[in-house]
Amino acid sequence: MADDKKLTPRAEDFSAWYNEVVLRAELADYSPVRGCMVIRPDGYGIWERMQRALDDMFKATGHRNAYFPLFIPESFLHKEAQHVEGFAPETAVVTHGGGKALEEPLVVRPTSETIIYAMFAKWVQSYRDLPLLINQWANVVRWEMRTRLFLRTLEFLWQEGHTAHATHDEAEEEARRMLGVYRDFMEGWMAMPVVTGRKTESEKFAGALRTYSCEAMMQDNKALQAGTSHNLGQNFARAFDLTFQTESGGTEYAWNTSWGVSTRLIGGLVMTHGDDKGLRIPPLLAPTEVVIVPIWRSDEERARVFEAAERIARSLGDWERREPNRLRVRLDLRETLKPGAKYYEWEMRGVPVRVELGPRDLEKNQAVLVRRDTGAKQPASLDTIGEDVEALLESIQDAMLTEARARREAHSVRGAITYDRFREIMDGEGAFVYAGWCGNAACEAAIKEETKATIRVLPDEEFRSAEPPTHCLKCNQPATSEALWAKAY
RNA sequence: CGGGGCGUAGCGUAGCCUGGUAUCGCGCCUGCUUUGGGAGCAGGAGGUCACCGGUUCAAAUCCGGUCGCCCCGACCA
Numbered sequence: 001m002a003d004d005k006k007l008t009p010r011a012e013d014f015s016a017w018y019n020e021v022v023l024r025a026e027l028a029d030y031s032p033v034r035g036c037m038v039i040r041p042d043g044y045g046i047w048e049r050m051q052r053a054l055d056d057m058f059k060a061t062g063h064r065n066a067y068f069p070l071f072i073p074e075s076f077l078h079k080e081a082q083h084v085e086g087f088a089p090e091t092a093v094v095t096h097g098g099g100k101a102l103e104e105p106l107v108v109r110p111t112s113e114t115i116i117y118a119m120f121a122k123w124v125q126s127y128r129d130l131p132l133l134i135n136q137w138a139n140v141v142r143w144e145m146r147t148r149l150f151l152r153t154l155e156f157l158w159q160e161g162h163t164a165h166a167t168h169d170e171a172e173e174e175a176r177r178m179l180g181v182y183r184d185f186m187e188g189w190m191a192m193p194v195v196t197g198r199k200t201e202s203e204k205f206a207g208a209l210r211t212y213s214c215e216a217m218m219q220d221n222k223a224l225q226a227g228t229s230h231n232l233g234q235n236f237a238r239a240f241d242l243t244f245q246t247e248s249g250g251t252e253y254a255w256n257t258s259w260g261v262s263t264r265l266i267g268g269l270v271m272t273h274g275d276d277k278g279l280r281i282p283p284l285l286a287p288t289e290v291v292i293v294p295i296w297r298s299d300e301e302r303a304r305v306f307e308a309a310e311r312i313a314r315s316l317g318d319w320e321r322r323e324p325n326r327l328r329v330r331l332d333l334r335e336t337l338k339p340g341a342k343y344y345e346w347e348m349r350g351v352p353v354r355v356e357l358g359p360r361d362l363e364k365n366q367a368v369l370v371r372r373d374t375g376a377k378q379p380a381s382l383d384t385i386g387e388d389v390e391a392l393l394e395s396i397q398d399a400m401l402t403e404a405r406a407r408r409e410a411h412s413v414r415g416a417i418t419y420d421r422f423r424e425i426m427d428g429e430g431a432f433v434y435a436g437w438c439g440n441a442a443c444e445a446a447i448k449e450e451t452k453a454t455i456r457v458l459p460d461e462e463f464r465s466a467e468p469p470t471h472c473l474k475c476n477q478p479a480t481s482e483a484l485w486a487k488a489y
Numbered sequence: 490c491g492g493g494g495c496g497u498a499g500c501g502u503a504g505c506c507u508g509g510u511a512u513c514g515c516g517c518c519u520g521c522u523u524u525g526g527g528a529g530c531a532g533g534a535g536g537u538c539a540c541c542g543g544u545u546c547a548a549a550u551c552c553g554g555u556c557g558c559c560c561c562g563a564c565c566a
Contacts, residue, residue: 019560089565225566228566338523345527359525
């Protein structure tokens with residue numbers, strides 16, 4: 001068992017490490033159904049914090065929540081040609097209900113564009129009804145062949161924003177705005193830096209005019225598509241007759257956007273921040289930010305230490321920080337485990353700050369604060385522990401983003417590069433490679449075929465190289481754009 | 490769907506070749522002693538050996554079939 005206590009190191013087998021962390025940190029467990037997962041309280045707690053933060057951001061940008069049904073008439077999916085082509089192979093279909101065959105099979109939503117724009121068509125008559133800005137929190141089902149906890153399961157939780165606008169430019173602005181919201185969330189809350197940009201034709205959403213994406217680098221140097229935002233143009237409006245009267249009395253199709261992030265983000269969080277001791281959760285998303293571990297020898301000491309620990313837990317729990325919410329504190333009073341065993345457990349679970357409190361500390365009116373990200377210890381006076389913990393949490397949140405960004409930059413490659421060198425990189429450690437592309441889908445496909453790497457995005461300006469690449473990585477023809485290449489999840 | 494692995498207590502496993510009393514560790518329960526980096530001792534509970542069929546006096550073990558899960562490759566948030 002001694003060996004079982006340690007995780008498989010990331011360097012030895014990243015995939016095994018990931019599975020072990022998710023299971024042992026009790027974020028999730030396998031379900032009896034292949035490809036499905038149970039999200040356990042510690043995993044769901046992270047999701048709840050993500051939801052709250054994102055939901056506030058959606059509301060702040062004018063969106064309202066609604067809920068659309070799980071079942072979609074199969075015919076709806078067929079109304080948009082690209083869309084059905086993209087999703088039909090991976091839908092689950094209900095053919096029977098109440099013991100009888102249904103007249104029309106029902107698709108379990110793989111995404112809700114069809115049902116939502118069908119409803120929008122009923123609700124929108126005039127330009128005065130626009131823009132219509134809706135979000136829904138829901139589960140969706142996609143019948144994937146190969147699944148992985150959080151990263152790809154048959155059923156997953158997500159949010160999908162759906163909007164309708166009077167003009168192309170407004171829709172474009174909306175799609176870009178929500179991509180920005182995602183980026184702010186991923187960097188500000190998840191401490192996960194992303195590269196934003198536009199997807200190529202071959203990688204865009206089925207039915208979209210344009211797809212934008214946030215791409216994050218995992219610790220195995222592979223890219224994770226963490227969130228996407230689509231300008232759907234008028235494709236769905238045409239398919240579902242979503243029209244409105246213009247100011248001048250004409251009739252036009254509305255312009256739509258959709259955008260989503262899912263519980264996949266939790267997988268991204270694990271693979272961005274986890275280490276060989278387990279999970280590391282950025283404080284803002286941690287269901288428990290602080291765990292207090294009391295230390296004692298005699299019964300007399302236990303009584304004293306417990307009393308003090310409870311007092312500190314209360315005062316920390318009541319500590320009002322600048323943002324008006326309280327510290328999320330947990331007090332570990334279990335008497336069957338030694339302190340060391342508790343340390344290992346809370347490290348596995350990723351709690352950002354541990355407070356150690358023993359008799360020697362009490363004599364000095366202090367406690368020891370230990371940060372999960374670096375393992376560094378520091379004493380804190382019991383008189384100022386609230387401020388100290390708050391400051392430490394803020395420092396951890398910042399440090400985690402800085403560290404993740406530095407790691408990404410250390411594994412990014414820019415500047416002139418030969419195709420041979422590129423192949424070498426993709427065969428080896430992997431990287432984010434910024435290189436020229438001629439714009440030809442054939443080159444994109446050939447590279448994917450030969451190296452498994454794909455164009456993650458055509459990066460937004462701030463991510464592009466100071467010296468734009470001049471030639472296509474593959475065919476050496478003049479480049480029409482700079483592309484970010486990587487292997488992806 | 491192709492390749493690989495696995496199904497024995499909550500978890501991890503031994504036993505299978507060569508059929509005969511279900512193995513060990515962790516965890517769990519009780520008690521005592523412990524507790525500043527994964528505690529010790531003693532006692533205890535816990536099993537349709539994935540499922541179905543066959544061979545046999547007797548099957549976890551041999552034979553036939555079925556199902557499921559995990560990992561690696563072709564699709565994808």
